[in-house]
Amino acid sequence: MPYSTDWLPRVQLLMQQNRLPQAADELRRQLRLDPHEPVAHALLAICLLDDAQRLPEAQEEAELAIHLAPEYDFAFYALALAQHRQHRPKEALAAINQALALDPADASYYLVLGQLRLESGQWQAALQAARTGLSFDSEHAGLHGLEARALARQGRREEASQAARAALGRGAESSDIQAQAGWVALETNRSQEALENFREALRLDATSDYARAGLVEALKARYWVYRTFMRFMYWVSSLSAGLRRGLLLGAYVVARFVPVLLPFYLVFAYLSWFKDALFNSLLRVSRYGRYALSARQTQHSNHFLALLGVAVVAGLGALLGRPGIPGLGTLAFVALGLLFPLVGTERLSARPRQQQYSRWVGWALAAVGVGSASLAMLEVAGASQLFTVFLYGTVAYTWFFALQ
Structure with missing residues (x-):
């Protein structure tokens, strides 16, 4: 005799109230009674996504x-979300496409599909x-927000603003919707306006990484250099990896034949x-920026500034003929080169x-670079050859990892 599903409304209510740990506990109790209940397994997957x-x-x-119910579309949706959170876009795309094949009329499934498409340019x-x-x-509301972002990336500003207003009109109390509008x-x-949206998003959910990242970007966008460069990069990111490499190579070739363009290149x-390391470091002297940066961003800025400081001090020493x-x-x-990895x-x-x-390549380059600098300081033969290996390795790194 199948177990009762009286537990389902309680779990759904807890999830609607965002009381996910309590909902997970309730689901585990039910799974101890019936470990073969696919709905409970799928809902438990959703409850675990925030951790x-x-x-x-x-x-x-x-x-x-999915194993228990291969035709259960919601299970594929839960799998897509789990894969997406683990930064596995190909697997997430396959899962959400399977969910849509089983139920092509669920709007939430299209939201995940659209987010994956947006992130891939x-x-x-x-x-x-x-x-x-x-x-x-x-x-x-989420689909209106997605529509707004896709329109914004295509440069359709008025349509994007209208779609963002439509999203806020339906979900102004949602941190995600506020962040999307931002x-x-x-x-x-x-x-x-973006700053205001991100601040409201963080007021609604102070733990939202999506809103915090947006707040940092909005603070950096106050610098016109960063703002202009990012608009260009939005366009570049819509190109394939091959076209992007071709664009960079073409720009370098043109700069070589037209020397006046070399500084711009x-x-x-x-x-x-x-850009991120530089402007994040600038934010650290800002009244609000220092609090917007995450601990990880601050640590990365410390490493960046340390290497840059070594390069500046050593460079000045060399120029002054110490x-x-x-x-x-x-x-x-070497210090400048190590900034790339x-x-x-x-x-x-x-x-x-x-x-x-x-990271492995970076440590290898650091070993070669520090070795070449040490040999040069000790005036040991072979320093120049090792330094040449470091330079070629750094150039190769930039081409292999620049557009990943």
């Missing part, structure tokens, strides 16, 4: 629900997903790598596997 340490467990619960596909979802639920305002060059190249300390020029170039590794934080590879 980064339990994302693998959430994935396991969703996969178990497919603005039109994200817009199409949002509008398809809205055709099934015209009051879905991103739209930021991407349509309204940084002050160098500024672009350095900003493309160091007697008795050979190899200062080599040390300055330092920043590159941080940029890959959403891709753990690539980040690990980048």
